[in-house]
Amino acid sequence: MRIFRNLKQALRGVALNKGNTFLMTLGIIVGIGSLTVIVAIGEGTKAKVLDRIANLGFGPDSFSVYAGSGRLFFRSGGRTTSLTLEDVDDIRALPTVRLVIPRQRKRMRIIYKKEFTTTRVYGVTPEWQIARNWDITDGIFFSDRHMERKRRVIVLGSTPAKKLFGDKDPIDKMIRVGNVFFRVIGLLEEKGLTESGYDPDDRSLIPLTTSMSRLTHQTYLHSAKVMVMNPSLVENTMEDIRQILRENHNLSPLADDDFRYVTPEGIMQWVTESAQAMNRMLILISTVSLLVGGIVIMNILLVSIRERVHEIGIRRCFGARRSDITQQFLFESVFVSLLGGILGTLIGLTLSIIFQRFDILPTKITWEPFALAFVFSTVIGLVFGIQPARKAAMLSPEEALR
Amino acid sequence: MSLIELRSISKTYKSAGLDVEVLKDISLRIEEGEYVSIIGPSGAGKSTLMTIMGCLGLPTKGTYILDGEEVERVSDRELSRIRNEKIGFVFQAFHLLPGVKAIDNVMMPLLYSRKVPKDARQRAEAVLDKIGLGHRMTHTPGQLSGGEQQRVTIARSLINNPKIILADEPTGNLDSKNGVEIMKTFDRLNREEGTTIILITHDREVARHAKRILTIKDGEIESDQWNENFQKSQTGPARSGAE
Numbered sequence: 001m002r003i004f005r006n007l008k009q010a011l012r013g014v015a016l017n018k019g020n021t022f023l024m025t026l027g028i029i030v031g032i033g034s035l036t037v038i039v040a041i042g043e044g045t046k047a048k049v050l051d052r053i054a055n056l057g058f059g060p061d062s063f064s065v066y067a068g069s070g071r072l073f074f075r076s077g078g079r080t081t082s083l084t085l086e087d088v089d090d091i092r093a094l095p096t097v098r099l100v101i102p103r104q105r106k107r108m109r110i111i112y113k114k115e116f117t118t119t120r121v122y123g124v125t126p127e128w129q130i131a132r133n134w135d136i137t138d139g140i141f142f143s144d145r146h147m148e149r150k151r152r153v154i155v156l157g158s159t160p161a162k163k164l165f166g167d168k169d170p171i172d173k174m175i176r177v178g179n180v181f182f183r184v185i186g187l188l189e190e191k192g193l194t195e196s197g198y199d200p201d202d203r204s205l206i207p208l209t210t211s212m213s214r215l216t217h218q219t220y221l222h223s224a225k226v227m228v229m230n231p232s233l234v235e236n237t238m239e240d241i242r243q244i245l246r247e248n249h250n251l252s253p254l255a256d257d258d259f260r261y262v263t264p265e266g267i268m269q270w271v272t273e274s275a276q277a278m279n280r281m282l283i284l285i286s287t288v289s290l291l292v293g294g295i296v297i298m299n300i301l302l303v304s305i306r307e308r309v310h311e312i313g314i315r316r317c318f319g320a321r322r323s324d325i326t327q328q329f330l331f332e333s334v335f336v337s338l339l340g341g342i343l344g345t346l347i348g349l350t351l352s353i354i355f356q357r358f359d360i361l362p363t364k365i366t367w368e369p370f371a372l373a374f375v376f377s378t379v380i381g382l383v384f385g386i387q388p389a390r391k392a393a394m395l396s397p398e399e400a401l402r
Numbered sequence: 403m404s405l406i407e408l409r410s411i412s413k414t415y416k417s418a419g420l421d422v423e424v425l426k427d428i429s430l431r432i433e434e435g436e437y438v439s440i441i442g443p444s445g446a447g448k449s450t451l452m453t454i455m456g457c458l459g460l461p462t463k464g465t466y467i468l469d470g471e472e473v474e475r476v477s478d479r480e481l482s483r484i485r486n487e488k489i490g491f492v493f494q495a496f497h498l499l500p501g502v503k504a505i506d507n508v509m510m511p512l513l514y515s516r517k518v519p520k521d522a523r524q525r526a527e528a529v530l531d532k533i534g535l536g537h538r539m540t541h542t543p544g545q546l547s548g549g550e551q552q553r554v555t556i557a558r559s560l561i562n563n564p565k566i567i568l569a570d571e572p573t574g575n576l577d578s579k580n581g582v583e584i585m586k587t588f589d590r591l592n593r594e595e596g597t598t599i600i601l602i603t604h605d606r607e608v609a610r611h612a613k614r615i616l617t618i619k620d621g622e623i624e625s626d627q628w629n630e631n632f633q634k635s636q637t638g639p640a641r642s643g644a645e
Contacts, residue, residue: 319486319514
């Protein structure tokens with residue numbers, strides 16, 4: 001086949017003009033290399049966030065309602081004194097709801113003798129342990145009786161426990177939370193840092209009633225976690241709760257919600273959106289560098305055609321058609337571009353692995369960059385090669401040999 | 403029917419807005435198996451005549467019939483095929499592909515034939531052997547002397563068994579010894595294989611190798627005569643090929 005003969009001539013040309021070939025591949029190497037790294041970082045970040053979400057304790061059947069308007073963990077102003085125990089009771093009354101765990105939260109200093117540390121103190125109901133499915137390694141979790149009597153008991157996470165007690169047994173010791181003394185009755189099982197560096201063990205739990213009367217001195221809730229009967233009910237239940245809360249809070253139809261939902265999907269969506277915004281910018285940058293790479297190929301090819309006018313003339317003298325010359329130079333440009341793409345992918349891959357190994361950035365290697373590199377570099381080779389190739393072919397053999 | 407027939411060929415180049423008539427109404431026939439020298443001072447139009455006879459460019463006016471085909475009527479594709487099958491070029495500046503082995507240079511025209519013969523390599527080897535370069539097949543042009551390079555170009559021009567060899571100052575870049583060798587090769591090709599050879603030169607000594615000498619001056623044929631010394635030059639002692 002004539003086309004294969006021209007391909008072979010093109011490969012020979014690439015091999016013979018090593019200097020030019022190297023220069024031509026540079027731009028593509030940079031472009032494809034950065035694209036590979038960007039995709040790897042994007043995938044790595046996503047994986048990290050997924051890990052984080054998994055550690056938030058959401059199952060597919062649960063979500064949270066937070067006081068105050070806004071989105072996810074970000075309150076956009078408005079009252080935070082909107083969510084009450086009455087709201088929680090109304091939610092609990094919904095037939096689709098399995099469990100509701102109302103929650104107060106305050107960051108407090110806790111003190112034992114001369115040791116102290118700051119931790120997140122949550123006021124929750126005993127169902128919390130069921131909902132989170134979190135084991136107690138020592139002692140007990142507080143009960144409904146503790147709740148009713150507003151007992152000053154506390155269950156410590158492993159991080160504050162270690163800070164206050166070291167290796168000693170904390171059970172039945174009295175610690176001070178703010179100005180109030182609490183008896184340690186239990187110790188949460190240690191989960192350890194997540195891959196992304198979040199410490200789920202940095203928390204302590206007290207009965208919600210005690211929290212209201214002793215710590216926060218108010219009955220408003222920080223949030224409530226809702227578990228429904230099965231995952232397919234999540235959306236409908238969220239809508240039902242919205243109606244109940246808007247009615248309970250006397251919101252006019254035009255007013256914004258004074259509460260917000262946190263769902264794993266919501267977090268995921270937010271992460272994806274912010275990652276996309278960043279990705280879009282980075283992809284723009286690498287597209288520009290690929291474009292520059294293409295222009296570099298085109299220019300060097302044009303110069304190289306000027307250098308190789310004789311070669312073109314000789315080939316034409318001995319029977320090469322215009323189409324043969326076009327094919328030869330087009331193959332050269334596609335091959336050079338592909339070569340750049342392959343080298344770029346390899347370099348990008350190496351960088352991604354280094355980033356991961358030395359904890360610089362989270363990366364994850366997927367097959368997409370390979371396909372992208374292949375398609376992109378072929379297209380660039382074709383688009384930026386066609387003009388020089390046609391120019392070479394249009395040289396008249398008579399002029400080319402002069 | 404003549405192998406080459408030029409009917410009132412004119413060629414005009416545009417140069418700085420001026421029309422320069424390089425060839426003026428040239429008519430000429432060359433039969434198969436002839437050995438023709440075209441001689442004339444530089445600027446006389448020899449090279450232009452060669453580009454037209456070699457199907458590298460088209461005349462401004464007139465008709466060129468090569469082996470029964472009217473050249474200005476055919477497409478670039480056809481023209482390429484004609485060059486590939488019927489004409490072998492030998493240039494003063496050799497024009498070999500740089501960095502490419504002698505044998506691959508010789509095989510290059512086969513790349514552009516309709517079908518690459520299965521015995522392409524053997525054929526190239528045989529041709530190189532015939533011109534005495536069998537031992538240099540894998541050398542690149544840079545590793546060969548001028549005389550050797552010119553012999554590679556002759557091998558290349560022969561690979562497709564063309565009817566015509568068009569040689570433009572083939573000895574111009576060679577010393578006299580190598581020049582003589584090259585001319586002997588042409589003489590032998592014409593004598594033994596019956597290949598039509600058209601030799602363009604400004605050197606009378608070189609021109610004398612041919613049976614017929616055409617003199618061109620100012621774009622016109624000044625004289626067209628048989629070479630009376632032809633037999634002598636074929637049998638006589640080696641002559642100096644260049645000055």
